[in-house]
Amino acid sequence: MNVTFFNTKVYDQQFFSEANKDFRHKLKFLEVPLNENTAVLAKGSTAVCVFVNDLVNKQVLQHLAQVEIKLVALRCAGFNNVNLKAAAQLGIKVVRVPAYSxxxxxxxxxxxxxxxxxxxxxxxxxxxxxxxxxxxxxxxxxxxxxxxxxxxxxxxxxxxxxxxxxxxxxxxxxxxxxxxxxxxxxxxxxxxxxxxxxxxxxxxxxxxxxxxxxxxxxxxxxxxxxxxxxxxxxxxxxxxxxxxxxxxxxxxxxxxxxxxxxxxxxxxxxxxxxxxxxxxxxxxxxxxxxxxTGHQAFLTIDALQSIAKVTLQNITDFEQGKELVNELQA
The missing domain is CATH 3.40.50.720 (NAD(P)-binding Rossmann-like Domain)
Structure with missing residues (x-):
């Protein structure tokens, strides 16, 4: 599956690229955050992967729907930045990593x-x-x-x-x-x-x-x-x-x-x-x-490996039509 990653750093690219050897998705890494102006950059992908400070409100989700995004995969546990009700109305699934480390x-x-x-x-x-x-x-x-x-x-x-x-x-x-x-x-x-x-x-x-x-x-x-x-x-x-x-x-x-x-x-x-x-x-x-400290509590090798593995498994489950055990409901 084609996946566009927003708001990525060097460590995101490193750990997701390594974990993806077992999943074989096509990953596109962007440094820019997701917002109303950048959502169009996801065109050509089926899923986007976002982090805690990316904007996933109703307007952004509408833009994502216009470029045929079907899945928002959070590489974090928190989801207060996502409008789940709007996602459901647009037919976009949302998954997260509920517990990494x-x-x-x-x-x-x-x-x-x-x-x-x-x-x-x-x-x-x-x-x-x-x-x-x-x-x-x-x-x-x-x-x-x-x-x-x-x-x-x-x-x-x-x-x-x-x-x-x-x-x-x-x-x-x-x-x-x-x-x-x-x-x-x-x-x-x-x-x-x-x-x-x-x-x-x-x-x-x-x-x-x-x-x-x-x-x-x-x-x-x-x-x-x-x-x-x-x-x-x-x-x-x-x-x-x-x-x-x-x-x-x-x-x-x-x-x-x-x-x-x-x-x-x-x-x-x-x-x-x-x-x-x-x-x-x-x-x-x-x-x-x-x-x-600058939101670094999650930043350990163990946590990043777990985040990458669970996120990519969430994406694979969606691609294969399996039950989304980490899906967020409105």
Whole structure:
């Protein structure tokens, strides 16, 4: 099957080309993102493959339908950027990779927590400049601390297991209680109790209308003074301006982000020679207790191999008329 890939980087081309030896699809890699202006570039293909920041709204889907695209294959788990109802109306199937490597994101979550706590990023820069002073580098023991996990899917559960290994007390919130969470020793909690008791709060829930700006002025006010807040899920779960207010009041003492609600114009690109126009993002960078990575939590060899294999299998299943086990329904 002919497949047009949008928004690709060198690593996408590398891993998909390698995995495709077993599938033999015809892959066309484009660096440009998918939007209303670029959708026409998919002409001649039956499927498109897109990533988290590609635009797949009603207008884009209409353009894709005009060039006879029948399948949108997401090479990610999140799908908040896709208008599923419009896709269904146009007869376009949508598939995703529901779980590639929960360990990749969970381990990155711990990397953010440990780096913020022990300030290893600041220590690294000091040592390179010959500064061996320890002032300002004091952290705390993770052992015995209460960590609130919002979202107990695969990533949230793996994160919980790791934290239990550190000797943390783990409180968890999800719309449904799972047996596995109980087996791990997660204390199921409502949000208000989780906010009030957690020394660290880590977000692992999908972006839905219910979770949009879940972290707001109101929820931050319920948190412990000096809380650490981590987000490796979706940027818009956090109201960035509310978090900035929390940092200024020192309600939030540590902030670790791998996602940002307006990341579409920033992340995955080299902007080192440009002036960044996002004033809110630049305000975040001005705090020395904020650590931001550019949506790299998924970026491990294991995860990329899994993403490529599952995505290409989704495409093959569609081509062969098999059941689409990873299909998204409106």
């Amino acid at each position: 929960p360990y990749a994101v969970a381990e990155h979550t711990l990397a953010l927590i440990l780096t913020l706590n022990r300030k290893t990023h600041r220590a690294y820069n000091r040592i390179r400049e010959g500064n061996f002073a320890l002032n300002g580098l004091m952290g705390f023991d993770l052992h015995g601390k209460a960590v609130g996990i919002i979202g107990l899917g695969k990533i949230g559960l793996v994160t919980s297991r790791i934290l239990k290994g550190f000797g943390c007390r783990v409180l968890g919130y999800d719309v449904a209680r799972s047996k596995e969470a109980d087996e791990i020793g997660v204390e199921f909690s409502d949000l208000d109790n989780l906010y009030a008791q957690s020394d660290i709060i880590s977000l692992h829930c999908p972006l839905t209308p219910d979770t949009y700006h879940l972290i707001s002025d109101a929820s931050i006010a319920k948190m412990k003074d000096g809380v650490m807040l981590i987000n490796t899920s979706r940027g818009a779960i956090i109201d960035t301006r509310a978090v900035i207010n929390g940092l200024k009041r020192e309600k939030i003492k540590y902030l670790g982000l791998d996602v940002y609600e307006e990341e579409g114009d920033l992340f995955f690109e080299d902007l080192s020679n440009k002036v960044i126009q996002d004033d809110v993002f630049m305000r975040l960078l001005s705090f020395n207790n904020v650590l931001i």
